[in-house]
Amino acid sequence: MTGATLARLAAEAGRPEPPDKRPVVCIQGLGFVGAAMSVAVASARGADGEPRFTVIGVDLPTDHGRSRIGALNAGRFPIATTDASLERAMDEAHAAGNLLATADTTAYALASVCVVDVPLDLEDRHGSPALAIGAFRNAIRTLSDQIGPECLVLVETTVPPGACERVVLPELERGFRRRGIRAKPLVAHCYERVMPGPRYLESIVNFWRVYAGLTPEAAQAAERFLSCFINVRDYPLTRVGSTTASETGKLLENSYRATTIAFMEEWGRFAEANGIDLFEVIDAIRLRPTHSNMRQPGFGVGGYCLTKDPLFAWLSSQELLGRADLDFPFSRMAVEANHAMPLVSLDRIQELLGGALEGCRILLLGVSYQAGVGDTRYSPSETFVRAARERGATVTWHDPMVDHWYEMNEQGPRELPGAAGSDVVVLAVAHLEYTQVDLTAWLGDERPLIFDANRVLSDVQRRQVAEAGCRFASIGRGDT
């Protein structure tokens, strides 16, 4: 394969050739973050109303990667989304012709900026979590083989603190040495807070970014780049003192979130045991500005971030920073408590059914990790279903945002199934469809146990359940 030119990449993508004069931005990784970033950066306009950048989204030549690349080149956003503004921005980028996608890594050679949006996961090492940093390191090594000396490498991936200094920089320096480049690589870190859902694109454009560079030049370059597509007038950037500080910021945010959720669990159990409706108490407390962010007990914590990020600073202390003495008792306990949460619902259901789940037919409503999204990664429903089946229950499921449940390799029904044939109906995710269903009509003559595991049902719906004469139980609420 010869060196990339825009002409060749465009031809291979079946797209018109973008004008040569614009700086090229490569987005490495076209997942939930990278795909949306590609569109956001392609949407940046100069004072003349013309696109600021030619954006090249790069993913791996796997089936998954090729399907995303094909979608982007065909003008389709590669991930199902309810965000109309993102779809619109995708259309505009396609029409403007400044967004290409490819699996050809020589594209990085054209880039003024490479944005790193590849995953960095945990792995199980002898029963303990450990940093699975290899794939991330490989991605950086790929960049180090291709990028020019002036290219800014902007890491958006959530990484263990110290990664830019101790992984990214050395890899790039090694590549530069190999290629006889004497310049010091330009490396910056800026974490994203992308939220798939109805405000997917907005969560990139309208958000307070924190960033840092390994050098002042890198920080400066990052600031210039970020200011091109982020609404910095209303959401000013914050530069912090080091990439390690910026990396820590993201983890601190998510660890805080995970801990404040896990903290609520003990109060949920207390409320259930003592006839308290904890939600009315929480709603009252949240009126105070000092407590407005209080979380509430629920079905569990899933998704790609909160389930792993709170372990990163601890693991980095051990594996990267040489500070194994640093313990993270709250963050670690939060991950454990949150992971075990769906089993609290299962245990309670088992208790309500007289102590055994053998032969019990459960209808689970909601398998994504969050209301309004179809992402099932590390979803609490997976934990719930696996445990319920182990205990002898039959579980069927539905999710309006999920047809194929990737992790379980199961297909769900498109339409909400009826209650017939279910001993228990578990409301696990507050998808709009579930919060609006008329339960009187839906229940008909069926009288399953209704278990609201995630404050899904409205007061009206709870009255419908009561009027139907169904047994009802709820996480966070005791029998009063």
Place this chain on the structure above:
Amino acid sequence: MTGATLARLAAEAGRPEPPDKRPVVCIQGLGFVGAAMSVAVASARGADGEPRFTVIGVDLPTDHGRSRIGALNAGRFPIATTDASLERAMDEAHAAGNLLATADTTAYALASVCVVDVPLDLEDRHGSPALAIGAFRNAIRTLSDQIGPECLVLVETTVPPGACERVVLPELERGFRRRGIRAKPLVAHCYERVMPGPRYLESIVNFWRVYAGLTPEAAQAAERFLSCFINVRDYPLTRVGSTTASETGKLLENSYRATTIAFMEEWGRFAEANGIDLFEVIDAIRLRPTHSNMRQPGFGVGGYCLTKDPLFAWLSSQELLGRADLDFPFSRMAVEANHAMPLVSLDRIQELLGGALEGCRILLLGVSYQAGVGDTRYSPSETFVRAARERGATVTWHDPMVDHWYEMNEQGPRELPGAAGSDVVVLAVAHLEYTQVDLTAWLGDERPLIFDANRVLSDVQRRQVAEAGCRFASIGRGDT
């Protein structure tokens, strides 16, 4: 002692007799809460501009109690305060003549409402914390001997959940039976969030109250009463389903607070070890509405509330509610972590001084539990001083709000002492005076280690320290 009349109580207090027609409100306990509540309730005015209530503050006939009673009757607020509006309200109540104080418990017989503001502490039972509910129970018993059948008993004390149902009601019923009263006592709970400091009175009047009654009548009576002196237009009341729910609300608030503070500790240590300024990271994160309440690492957590409240639900589960199976891992760990926090500063200082504190002269600036208040109860400075002296250090201290340190039985200097003769200066409390001192002038030729344990110093002051050539270290900040 014969039954109380307003005439007799007024005469004994050396005050004019209030008009007979107004409902009488008794405030039981004239501490930080009860004293301010007395003034707040006395300030309530009817549509005619006349006082709504005659308020009788009642305290014990101890030296402490009598001194507060004497102060109130003399028109002085019994606790040092920087709140001018509270002083003004005190003056007005004195002029209006509708605020009396007494140790005579027969006063309760006159009351339409008794507000319970007595303490409920923890005690050590064989090395473990336990509810010290005896004094609270005695206070309720005193009421049960005196109050009329229609009197509303409104508990403001932070109590273990279940206390209104399982302690207050049975005690009152026992008293009523003894006295041949057949009515069911009217009991309600409404927790306060009084903050001594410059907005002391406002923290009563302008705050979102949560309340509940043991019966609908009690809840109704509580609502009527609270609406007389709380700005319910801007801070609407929230009625919850049971007194246990209301009792839990207060504990949940304070446990949340204590946990979010304790959580920051592990990040403070991490920052110190890795050259991060955690405060700049936290400031950046706090821009997000979802994270605006994030706390920061510091010197420790003191005061009467956060040090004990997070244990109440756990202890109540064991002692009152028969649910010893309910554990509170986050809340309990938070109390432990927060209690140990001042020792983190001490250990760090010891390390900076080469490993030993023997003979080290420490000047501690700030001994109250919080900036802007003189309350030293359960202050982290106490833990710090005791441990430092045990390790052989000499500790002198200053606090602009504290002359006599009650818990240590020591007198401090009125004026900020100089740095001469100190090896270490510890900034423990962000009192205004400390944040404004010119450190260049204050240090003169002295070069102690400056240890900012609580983000007290401004950037300007930190530059002054650096320019003076002093060694500097800080909680939450690593050497960069």
